[in-house]
Amino acid sequence: MPVSRFEYIAPKSIEEALAALARGGKETRIIAxxxxxxxxxxxxxxFPRLLVSLKGIDGLNAITFDRKNGLTIGATALLADVATHPAIRRYYPTVAEAAGSTANVQVRNMGTVVGNLCNASPSADNIPTLMAMDATAVIAGPEGYRRVALDQFFQGPGLTALAAGEIVTAITVPPPPAGSGTAYHSISQRSKLDCSAVGVGAMVVMKAQDCTAVRLVVGACAPVPMRTHKAEKMLTGKPMTDALVRRAAQAASEETSPITDVRASAPYRWKMVSVLTIRALTDARKMALRKQ
Structure with missing residues (x-):
């Protein structure tokens, strides 16, 4: 099937890209x-009439980390680069794992983490871990720069908090808290080649055997990737026993609102939220305890 005709431009700066978006209006799309x-x-x-590429903008593919400010992933940083970056693998291993398990080699060598987020699919593999780690989108627009926490960024399937003429230039992730651990588990029909039917990302902060803080995010089981606040509250401030993890996992499942589609039935998703939450919380707890 032939595609519709469109113009393609590759500006050299964010300012040029923003100007192109303003000129093109609603029929313009950003491409990374x-x-x-x-x-x-x-x-x-x-059916866009204009594609504005970010690939020609110097520095937008940068990945930087320091212990004070944390991690910054530029808008054109490839999934493959995030998966193999030494600092990410050391300090944010679950972020690297999620990027490295996205789709296939060809997609990882072309696709970007920021593009995966801006596509706003509820099943995106890179969202749950980044949301669990309290990541923020850095957004450039006609009025300057602003920041939006990822748990406020997604508005619905394919919908984000981006206003007309705005571009996400980077994702920032705070330094991992002391005594923290993270994990991400997902399931799909054909291993990692298909979109996830369910995905669960978790970050827990442990002091001895007590869970002092937790963020638990479920993907593909609601219109947007969602935090399960009831389950988080059950865990916070208590010894993180296996029995409590199982109860919290059931609560997380009950908070979701999955649908039946080509990837999975709603009852199956409800069951797998509980199963994957147990796995994610258990693995995150192990990582956190190793750091003590």
Whole structure:
């Protein structure tokens, strides 16, 4: 099926990209890796007249880390680069694992973490861990820069908090708290090649055997990736026993609102939220205890 005709430009700065967005209006799309966008165009789900590439903007592919400010992943940093970056593998291993398990090698060598987030699929593999670690989107627009926490960024399937003419330039992740551990578990029909039917990301902070803080995020079981606040409250301030983990996992499942679609039935998703939450919390607890 032939695709619709469009113009393609590659500005050299964020300012040029913002100006192009303003000129093009609603029929303009930003492209980084294009692994989601070009599929939608090919299948005639989108009909843009102008694509504005971010690939030509110097420094936008940067990945930086320092112990005070944490991690910054630029808008054109590839999934493959995030998966193999030494600082991410050392200080944010679950972020690296999620990037490294996204789709296949070809997609990881073209696609970007920021693009995966901006696609706003509830099943995106990179969202739960980043949300669990309290990541923030850095957004450039006509009025300057602003920051939006990821748990406020997603508004619905394919919908974000981006206003007209805005671009996400980076994702920032705070330094991991002392005594913290993270984990991400997902399940799909064909291993990691398909979109996840369920994904669960967790970060726990432990002091001795007590859970002092926790963020638990479920993907693909609601219109947006969601924190399960009831389950988090059950765990916080208590000894993190296996029995408590199982009760919290059941509570997390009850908080979700999955649908039946081609990837899985709603009852199966409810069950797997509980199963994957137990796995994620158990693995995050192990990592946190190793750091004490």
């Amino acid at each position: 890796g294009g692994t989601d966008l070009l599929v939608k165009i090919r299948h005639r789900m989108l």
